[in-house]
Amino acid sequence: MADTTPKKRRRWPRRVAIGVVVFAGLLLLAQDQDTLRVESPVEAGNPRFADYVASLVGAAVEPGDAYQVLRNGEAFPPMLEAIKQSKQRINFETYVFKDEKIGEQFLQALVQAAQRGVVVRMILDPIGSVLSDENQERLKNAGVQVSWFNPLHFWSLEETNYRTHRKTLVVDGEVAFTGGMGVADQWLGNAQSPEHWRDTQFQITGPAVRALEASFYENWIESGGRSAPALDPEMPSRATGARSVVLWSNPTAGASNVKLLYLLAIGAARKTLDIQSPYITLDESTRWSLAEARKRGVRVRMLSEGEITDAMPVKHASRFGYQELLDQGVEIYEYQPTMMHTKAVMVDGAFSIIGSANFGNRSFELNDELTVAVFDPELAQALIGDFEKDMQASTKLEAATWKDQRSIFGKLQERWWSIFGEVF
Secondary structure, eight states: OOOOSOHHHHHHHHHHHHHHHHHHHHHHHHSOOOOOOOOOSSOTTSTTHHHHHHHHHTOOOEEEEEEEEEEGGGGHHHHHHHHHTOSSEEEEEESOBBOSHHHHHHHHHHHHHHHTTOEEEEEEOTTTOBOOHHHHHHHHHHTOEEEESSOOOTTOTGGGGOOBOOOEEEETTTEEEEESOOBSGGGSSSSOSTTSOBOEEEEEESTHHHHHHHHHHHHHHHTTOOOOOOOOOOOOOOSSSEEEEEEEEOOOSSOOHHHHHHHHHHHHOSSEEEEEOSSOOOOHHHHHHHHHHHHTTOEEEEEEEOSOOSOHHHHHHHHHTHHHHHHHTOEEEEEOSSOBOOOEEEETTTEEEEESOOSSHIIIIISBEEEEEEEOHHHHHHHHHHHHHHHTTEEEOOHHHHTTSSOHHHHHHHHHHHTTGGGO
């Protein structure tokens, strides 16, 4: 009997297979093949370390900054208040903006600011952000200038891989906010349920604000903004407060300065290294650096999200490398109550790395990111305190039992998704 199955129905498995192969090939081509073995002769606790880092990454040391740690939903009121008190300009860039409950509050505040004469500029990423046509028209009518970073087009598939992941709000050149938080309802509350994420944001005053605003203007121009506004004059140096090095990155074929900063931080650790990040995916450079830190006797702790995640393929890719780390003596914790989205690295209790970057190759080499190295033991101790509090709500993985904790299917998924680990 002749096969009466419609040809189209018989063709779809082959088309899906071809699509998967093509997509996989594009991802594999995007991976960076360079392996960096970075050592630091200057220890993290050495007063010279800030200048040492700054000289290698080509950035200035900003003295006299003040940082306030904002946890979970408590970050939104001061951000909204800064917008409401603005007098001259607001520069706002984010990967995630959704016109939900909290998004509506931001829209109202931004529209009102523009209506009273404040210059309001926004950069949104079209993959992470959702803004209705009605709200886009609402912003436009109020005078808010909105640019979409790297818009999606069918003829530029490769370009879709390069996103802005920066999260920056700068008001009047006087106060800035950065960290892991976008504008969406999942960041409301206090990490009390799976629907309310655990995250950290930072309010910054001092000379570093100028550098954060400069990072916005770079992407404003890249996103089609015609004006390149002048920055305020540099603030006079202050004798007290944190010393900061502000870095921002763009897609690169080699190692970005953001990646170099993280590798230098690991290389400078002599006592402790605490890494808190979702989506921890390692490449040869970070694996080598962590292994060398353990050989020096550094206590390395990593805290990431658990089963509650918004990117399970990335979680599988992360877990594929756990056994090697556990065998080296790295402590790994997975946060249980909700999605853990905080990005912070603390080294020897002496300095911290904060900002928008995750501890993974996508943030290090593909995304546009904003990262701040803060040389301030007080801030480092505060973040270590938060880290250890989050540890209490986490499951600690053990080298002896980790291989038996996942199903065969789970291990197969880990192996498959690890192929794309460097672009996650």
